[in-house]
Amino acid sequence: xxxxxxxxxxxxxxxxxxxxxxxxxxxxxxxxxxxxxxxxxxxxxxxxxxxxxxxxxxxxxxxxxxxxxxxxxxxxxxxxxxxxxxxxxxxxxxxxxxxxxxxxxxxxxxxxxxxxxxxxxxxxxxxxxxxxxxxxxxxxxxxxxxxxxxxxxxxxxxxxxxxxxxxxxxxxxxxxxxxxxxxxxxxxxxxxxxxxxxxxxxxxxx
Amino acid sequence: xxxxxxxxxxxxxxxxxxxxxxxxxxxxxxxxxxxxxxxxxxxxxxxxxxxxxxxxxxxxxxxxxxxxxxxxxxxxxxxxxxxxxxxxxxxxxxxxxxxxxxxxxxxxxxxxxxxxxxxxxxxxxxxxxxxxxxxxxxxxxxxxxxxxxxxxxxxxxxxxxxxxxxxxxxxxxxxxx
Numbered sequence: 001x002x003x004x005x006x007x008x009x010x011x012x013x014x015x016x017x018x019x020x021x022x023x024x025x026x027x028x029x030x031x032x033x034x035x036x037x038x039x040x041x042x043x044x045x046x047x048x049x050x051x052x053x054x055x056x057x058x059x060x061x062x063x064x065x066x067x068x069x070x071x072x073x074x075x076x077x078x079x080x081x082x083x084x085x086x087x088x089x090x091x092x093x094x095x096x097x098x099x100x101x102x103x104x105x106x107x108x109x110x111x112x113x114x115x116x117x118x119x120x121x122x123x124x125x126x127x128x129x130x131x132x133x134x135x136x137x138x139x140x141x142x143x144x145x146x147x148x149x150x151x152x153x154x155x156x157x158x159x160x161x162x163x164x165x166x167x168x169x170x171x172x173x174x175x176x177x178x179x180x181x182x183x184x185x186x187x188x189x190x191x192x193x194x195x196x197x198x199x200x201x202x203x204x205x206x
Numbered sequence: 207x208x209x210x211x212x213x214x215x216x217x218x219x220x221x222x223x224x225x226x227x228x229x230x231x232x233x234x235x236x237x238x239x240x241x242x243x244x245x246x247x248x249x250x251x252x253x254x255x256x257x258x259x260x261x262x263x264x265x266x267x268x269x270x271x272x273x274x275x276x277x278x279x280x281x282x283x284x285x286x287x288x289x290x291x292x293x294x295x296x297x298x299x300x301x302x303x304x305x306x307x308x309x310x311x312x313x314x315x316x317x318x319x320x321x322x323x324x325x326x327x328x329x330x331x332x333x334x335x336x337x338x339x340x341x342x343x344x345x346x347x348x349x350x351x352x353x354x355x356x357x358x359x360x361x362x363x364x365x366x367x368x369x370x371x372x373x374x375x376x377x378x379x380x381x382x383x
Contacts, residue, residue: 095333097376099335102346
């Protein structure tokens with residue numbers, strides 16, 4: 001058996017999407033108040049969930065490779081355009097903090113009844129239009145800036161073995177839970193489902 | 207019970223999953239996605255295709271001539287694609303979860319906290335920044351941050367670092383919620 005199946009079909013898309021949406025909503029990530037609480041440092045759910053998922057998936061992919069089921073270069077790995085990732089990350093982060101969502105979670109929010117998420121999605125399309133309008137040599141230059149020529153992963157570019165990276169990530173995960181938990185206790189604490197359904201209110205977001 | 211099944215607002219609100227459980231579940235869904243397709247989960251791949259499709263409806267010549275959107279519409283309708291089905295799935299999955307857990311409620315979230323006009327501007331502006339930024343980085347929180355990090359990609363960790371730093375800063379400067 002050789003993985004992955006490289007299935008680009010309708011049913012695999014719907015299946016992965018339904019599961020993704022179900023888990024995101026169950027984690028509370030349809031609520032802009034809960035999502036932005038990560039940046040007020042009073043609710044660390046976003047980082048706890050993301051880091052746990054990254055560690056679980058990265059470990060699973062590594063185990064499949066070790067078992068000989070998955071070829072080393074069989075998966076899509078984003079190219080190491082470091083400047084583009086830095087600039088884009090900052091804009092998506094700022095947009096998240098101000099608008100209350102990231103692109104994926106705005107879909108979750110819309111389908112849990114939040115109409116402000118529809119406005120965010122309109123903004124998302126407008127941002128894409130602005131980008132396409134400005135697209136040219138200057139943006140292309142920015143996007144290809146700072147590429148790590150040696151490779152795209154820490155293993156190929158810097159020779160750091162995957163097991164070392166997995167151990168670092170696992171340690172970072174523990175740190176996120178410990179430090180995040182401490183900050184949550186010192187502040188308001190995680191936004192509950194009742195509070196999220198009721199909607200953001202000044203006592204939660206100030 | 208008959209009335210509570212008909213009206214989601216009167217259903218008991220179930221708590222969110224604990225972050226560790228949700229994170230393990232998300233990791234397994236992401237792993238399944240990699241095994242099935244060879245790539246991870248995403249979002250802005252679909253919104254970019256939707257933008258290109260809207261462009262061909264509103265301004266077909268300008269869209270075809272555009273350096274970024276043009277290549278997307280060369281082969282006809284850009285919408286039928288794995289990422290489009292996946293984002294439709296995200297909506298359906300979220301709807302099922304919210305409805306089942308009594309968390310579905312139609313509202314303009316943020317109206318109570320900052321008022322509707324300010325919330326409208328903030329969410330539109332935030333979406334605009336995120337839409338532009340995701341095109342610069344060629345990915346968003348899901349596609350680059352989450353999925354890329356699972357492949358131990360350098361770009362993903364750079365993205366997550368500036369994402370967090372800019373978010374911390376912006377949430378102190380602008381109150382959008």
